[in-house]
Amino acid sequence: MCEKVIDGIIDKYRGRPGAVIHALTEIQHENRWLPREVMERVAEALEVPFSQVMQIASFYKTFSLTPKGRHEVHVCTGMTCHLRGAPALMDKVEELTGLKPGETDADSRFTYERGSCLGSCSIGPELIVDGKHYGRMTPDKVEDVLKRYE
Amino acid sequence: MTKLQSVAELEKLRADILARRDPARTCIAVCAGAACDGLDSVAVADAFKSEIAKQGLADKIELRVTGCHGYCEKGPNVVAGPKDVCYFEVTPQDVPGIVAATLKGEVFEPCVYKDPLTGAKAVHMNEVPYYKHQMRLLTGDNIRIDPLSIEDYIAVGGYAALAKALSSMTPDEVLAEVKKANLRGRGGGGFPAGSKWETTKNAPDKTKYVIVNGHEGESAAFMDRAMLTGNPHKVLEGLIIGAYAIGAQQGFVYTRHDAPRLVEHVKAALAQAEEYGFLGENILGSGLNFKVELHFDVGIFVSGESSALMRSIEGNAPEPRPKYIRTSVQGIWDKPSNLNNVETWANVPQIIAKGADWFSGIGSERSKGTKLVSLSGHVVNSGIVEVPMGTPLRTLIFDIGGGVRDGKSLKAVHFGGAMGGSLPADRIDATLDFDEMSKLGAPIGAGGLLVMNEDTDMIDVARYLLDFLTKESCGKCVPCREGMWQMLKILTNIAEGRGKKFDLDRLADLMEVTSLSSLCALGKTASDPLKAMMRYFKDEFETRIAEAAVGNPAGSQAK
Numbered sequence: 001m002c003e004k005v006i007d008g009i010i011d012k013y014r015g016r017p018g019a020v021i022h023a024l025t026e027i028q029h030e031n032r033w034l035p036r037e038v039m040e041r042v043a044e045a046l047e048v049p050f051s052q053v054m055q056i057a058s059f060y061k062t063f064s065l066t067p068k069g070r071h072e073v074h075v076c077t078g079m080t081c082h083l084r085g086a087p088a089l090m091d092k093v094e095e096l097t098g099l100k101p102g103e104t105d106a107d108s109r110f111t112y113e114r115g116s117c118l119g120s121c122s123i124g125p126e127l128i129v130d131g132k133h134y135g136r137m138t139p140d141k142v143e144d145v146l147k148r149y150e
Numbered sequence: 151m152t153k154l155q156s157v158a159e160l161e162k163l164r165a166d167i168l169a170r171r172d173p174a175r176t177c178i179a180v181c182a183g184a185a186c187d188g189l190d191s192v193a194v195a196d197a198f199k200s201e202i203a204k205q206g207l208a209d210k211i212e213l214r215v216t217g218c219h220g221y222c223e224k225g226p227n228v229v230a231g232p233k234d235v236c237y238f239e240v241t242p243q244d245v246p247g248i249v250a251a252t253l254k255g256e257v258f259e260p261c262v263y264k265d266p267l268t269g270a271k272a273v274h275m276n277e278v279p280y281y282k283h284q285m286r287l288l289t290g291d292n293i294r295i296d297p298l299s300i301e302d303y304i305a306v307g308g309y310a311a312l313a314k315a316l317s318s319m320t321p322d323e324v325l326a327e328v329k330k331a332n333l334r335g336r337g338g339g340g341f342p343a344g345s346k347w348e349t350t351k352n353a354p355d356k357t358k359y360v361i362v363n364g365h366e367g368e369s370a371a372f373m374d375r376a377m378l379t380g381n382p383h384k385v386l387e388g389l390i391i392g393a394y395a396i397g398a399q400q401g402f403v404y405t406r407h408d409a410p411r412l413v414e415h416v417k418a419a420l421a422q423a424e425e426y427g428f429l430g431e432n433i434l435g436s437g438l439n440f441k442v443e444l445h446f447d448v449g450i451f452v453s454g455e456s457s458a459l460m461r462s463i464e465g466n467a468p469e470p471r472p473k474y475i476r477t478s479v480q481g482i483w484d485k486p487s488n489l490n491n492v493e494t495w496a497n498v499p500q501i502i503a504k505g506a507d508w509f510s511g512i513g514s515e516r517s518k519g520t521k522l523v524s525l526s527g528h529v530v531n532s533g534i535v536e537v538p539m540g541t542p543l544r545t546l547i548f549d550i551g552g553g554v555r556d557g558k559s560l561k562a563v564h565f566g567g568a569m570g571g572s573l574p575a576d577r578i579d580a581t582l583d584f585d586e587m588s589k590l591g592a593p594i595g596a597g598g599l600l601v602m603n604e605d606t607d608m609i610d611v612a613r614y615l616l617d618f619l620t621k622e623s624c625g626k627c628v629p630c631r632e633g634m635w636q637m638l639k640i641l642t643n644i645a646e647g648r649g650k651k652f653d654l655d656r657l658a659d660l661m662e663v664t665s666l667s668s669l670c671a672l673g674k675t676a677s678d679p680l681k682a683m684m685r686y687f688k689d690e691f692e693t694r695i696a697e698a699a700v701g702n703p704a705g706s707q708a709k
Contacts, residue, residue, distance in 0.1 A: 018465040025407060025448055052466075059467045059624075061449035062407065079369040079567070079600055080526040082614055115449075116618065119372035119409065121524065122185040122222030122532035131410065133188035 005030050006038060014045045020056055024063055032072075033064040061115065069104040069111040071149040073097065074128040078117030081124035085138070089125050090114060092139035096146060109150070153427030156435040157313040160304075167305045175212050176252055179293045180240075181227035182411065183218025183376055185533070191226035197242035201249050210253060214302075217292045217380015217415075221280050222533035228261070229293045234275040237261035266530075266552075283549045285512070286536045287520050288496050292380040297415040300422040303383040309428060311499035315391050316436035324395035324502065325351065331506035332518045333498070337363055337491030338566070338595050338671075340517070340584035346488055349478040351396045353486035358398040361463070361482075361489040362389055364405035364416075365447050365454035368567030369618060371598030373522035373534050374492040378405060379412045381496070382419035386442070388498030390428060393440045396488055400441060402463050407446035416444055451568075451622035455670050456489045457481075458624065469626040470670035491596065493522055514540030514583045521582055527564075527600035530555045543578040547601055558603040562687075566595025568615045568622075569675040571682030572608065591682040608687045609694055612680055613641045619676045630673030633664035637677065649695035658684070 009026045013019040023042050028034060034057050043050040057063045075081075075090050090101075099105055099112040120126055123135030127145060134145050154160050180186075180195040198213045219227040224238035230252045237248055237258065244261050251258040263272040265279070272278045275293075295302040303309070315324050329344030350358055362385060366374040378385055389401050403416055420442055423429045431439050445463050447453045453468035460482045462468040481487025497519055501509045510518045517539035523546060526532045530552030537546065543563060547553065554560050560575040571592035573580065580590055587594050602611070616638045625631045637660045640653050661677035668674045683691070 020465045021446070021448060021462065022465075025446055028448075029407075055467055056465075059450070063448065077618075079564075079598075079614065079618075080532075083527050083600070083602065083606065083611075117367075117369040117371070118184075119366070119375045120184045120188045120222075121370050121372055121526035122225070123188045124526070126188065133184075135185070135188040 002030055010041055010045045013042075015047060017046050017048045020046055020048055020053055021060075024053070024057055028063055032068045033066060036065075067104070067108070069108045071110050071130050072128075073110050073112050073146070073149075074118075075112075075114045076116055076118045076120070076124060076126050076128065077114045078121060078124065080121035081116070081126060084125045086125040088139050089127060089137055089142065092142045093127070093146075096143055110146075151425050153425070153430070154434060155427065157317045160309060160313050160434060164304050164307075164310075167301050171305070172209070175210055176231050177212045177214055177294075178231075178248070178252060179214045179216045179219070179229045181217070181219040181225060181229075182215050183222065183225070183227075183380065183534075184372060184409070184411075185222035186218070186225035186227055187411065189225045193242050194226045194228065194240050194245065197245040198249070201245050205249070207249070207253070211249065214294075214296050216295060217297050218289070218376035218534055219293055220284075220286070220289060220534045220536070221278070221531065223531045224263075229275065231255070234293070235273055236263060236275050236278055236281075238263055279552070280531050280533070280550055283545055284536050285520050285538050287500060287512075288377060288384070288493065288522060289380070289534065289536050291384070292376075295381055297380055297382055298418050300383060300419070300426055303381070307503075308383055309387055311503040312387050312390055312394075312428065313434060315394055315502050316434050316438060319502070321351075321395045321397060324391060327506045328395065328498065328501055331501045331509040332516075333494065333501060333509070334517060334584060335491060336493035336497070336521065336596065338368075338569075338593070340588075340594070343490055343494050346478055346490070347392065347396050349476065350398070350486040350488035353479045355485050356397075357400075357485045358396055359482050359485055359487040360389055360393045360396060360398040360401045361459070361487060362401070362403040362405075362492055362495055363454065363456070363459060363489050364403060364412075364492045365459065366406065366492070366596065367447070367451040367454045367622075368569075368596045368598050370524060370526050370600050371567055371596045372524045372526075373597055375406065375409055375412055376534050377496055377522065378492050379409070379415050382415050383423065384499060385492055385495045386419055386423055386428070388495035389442065390433070390438075390440055391498050391502055392488065392490070392495065394436075394438055398488070399439060400443070402443050402445055402482070404445045404447060404459055404463060407448055413446075420444060450624070451619075452624045452670070452672050455672060458670065459489065460487060467624070469624050470672075472669055493597075512538050514538075514581060514586075516585055517583045521594070521597055523582070523597045523599050525551050525599050525601070528555050528558065528603040528606070529553070529601040537582065539582055539584075541582045543573075543580055543582065543599075546582070546599060547578060551601065554601060554603050556603070558605065560601065561604045561606050562602045562608065563592070564600040564602060564611070564679075565592040565598070566678075567598050568618050569593075569671065569678050570595045570598075571679055572602070572611065572686065573682070574686045577686075591678070591685055593678070607645075608683055608690050609641070609645045612683050613638070613645045615679045616641055616676065619672065623672060627667075627669045627673065629664045629667040630669070630676065633660050633668070633673070634676050636660055637664070637680070641680075644691060644694055644698075647694065647698045649691075649698045651695065651699065653695060654684070654688075654691060
C-alpha cells in the first residue's frame, strides 16, 4: 500500500470537514479501496465524526470497503449497451471468471463490476478493463481480452 | 503568461495568436472523444506524430488532438486541411496516405465517406450526410480546438462574449438578454434559464453561487461529456458571464470522476483561465471577482438532482431535500445557488455575442436555439448530433442517423433516459420541442435519443429502466425506495411470464402513489417510462399476461 501517498492526501485536506469526498475519492483512486483505519485517520484529520466518513464511503458506489483485485473488469449496463447485448456479455464474463457483480476472485486477479453509463454508447456493448475500453464486444471475444490480464 | 488586465489586452492577445499562425500550415484534427478513444484513436494520433516527425513536417502540418467530432459510429475520426476533409475509421496504416494527400491538397480516397447504398462519396464535412443536416453552433468548434489549449479557444473568438458583457453591458442587461433569448434549461426540465438566474440574483443573501451540472447520469446520454471534454472553455465562459449577471462570487463545476480525459481537460481549463485572468480578482479590469472549484460525483445517479448535487458539493451524502424553498434561493450552505446544465451554460456566450434576436430566430416557437442529442441504440449512425429545436425526429433518425441498423424496421424511439418515455414508430414526425415531446409522454430530458428496432421487447425495456432507478434511489423517502421495488417485482413477473390478471391495475396504483408522494424528481418521474408504455404499448403487456394465464409463458424475448 502507498502509505506516503495516502498520508499526503490526508494532510492536504487536514482541518477541512467539507472535503471528505475529495479526500476519499483521491485515496480510492490511489489505493483502490478504503481500509477502515485509513477512514479513521481521515475522520480525525478532517475533524468529522467517523460515522459521517462511513456514511459517505458506504453510500457512493465508487468507494470500496473491501480490497479489489489486480484488474477491474467492468461491463457497461447503460441502456444502449443493454439493447445491443450487454446481458449476454455479462453472462460470459460471469461464466469465465466465476464472479457475480461486485465480487473479487480468490487470487485477487479480477474484480467484476457492472454499471452505467460510461458514455461510449456508440461503440456499445463494451467491456472495460482497468479503464481501457473494448468496444463492440461479443461474448466470443471476451476470453481473448481477459487473457491479457494476469 | 501575465494576467490580462483589460479587454484591449485580450483583443491584442487574440491578434497575436492569429498572427503567429502560419496560414500555409495545415491542421489535422484527430478525435479523442469517448467513442474514438475506445476505438484506439490514441494509436492513430501517435502514428500521425511519428509520421510528421519522420518526414520533418512540423512546419507544414499541425496535429491537433481534439474533443468529439460527432460521428462516433465511424471513429476514429480525422478531419484534415482548411476545407475539412473528413476521414472515417482511420487506422494507423492509413496515416502516411492521409499525410501525403493533405500535403498535396488532395484527398486520401480509402477513408472518405461512401454511401452504403449508392457508393457515392462525400469528402468534406458539409457534404457528409450525417453532418449536412445539422447546425453545429456548440460543437462545430471542436475540430478547431485542442481542449488543453486556451489559446486555441481564444483563436476562434473565445472569451469575446465575456469581454463584451464586462465592458459594455450591466449585469441587468446580460440577464435581460438571456431572458429575451428564452434560453431553456438543457438538463431535463426545460425551465427558462433567465428566470432561474433572476431568482438567485434577487435572493436577499449577498453570497451567491453558480454551478455547472456536468453529472450526466442519464443512460445513453453522452453529449455533455463531449461538450465539456471537447470545449471546456466555452462552458466556463458561459459560467463567468452568468456569475457576472447574477452577482455570484464562487462557481462550482460538478462532473464525473470516471472519465480521465474529462477530468484532465476541466482541470487544465480552470488553471489556464486563472492564469490568463478570466478567473480570480478583477477579471479583465472589470472589478468582477470570481473563482471556480471542481467537484466530482462519485457514482450515484441521484446526485444529478439539484438539491442532492448541492449536498454532495457540501461534502455530504447526496440526499435531495424538499423544495418548497428553491435551491436558487437556498442552495449550497443555504446560500442562493443557480444551477444549470453544461449545455445551457455553453449557449450563453453566443447569446451575448450575437444577441437574443439572433438566438431566438433559431428553433421552434417555444424552444429556441439548437439541441445536442446523443443518438444511439439500433441506429446506423450513432453519435452526437446538434440540430435546431423543432427538427422532426424523422430527420434525426433517418436523414442523420441513417435509419435502423441490420435492415430491420423501427419499432420505437426512447427519449430522456430512465425518466423519459418511448414513442411508437408512427409518432416520429413529432418535432424536437420541449413542450411537444412532454405532451407526447417522451420528454427530451437531457437529450439521449435511443432507437429501438422491431425485435425490442418493450416489457424488458420498462423493466430495465426501473431496475436501474431502483438501484440509484438514495433511499431517503419510502415511496421511491419501496414503491419502485414493488413495481419492479411486478414487472419482472410479467416479463418472465408470471404475470397475473390484475398486475397492470396494481402497477397503475403504484405508479400514481410513487409519483405523487416522492420527494424529488427521481421518484416522481420514475414511472414516466411505464406511463408512456401503458399509453402506446399496453397490448404487449396484456398479451404477455394472457399468455402466462394459459400456461404459455413467453419469457423475455430479448435473451
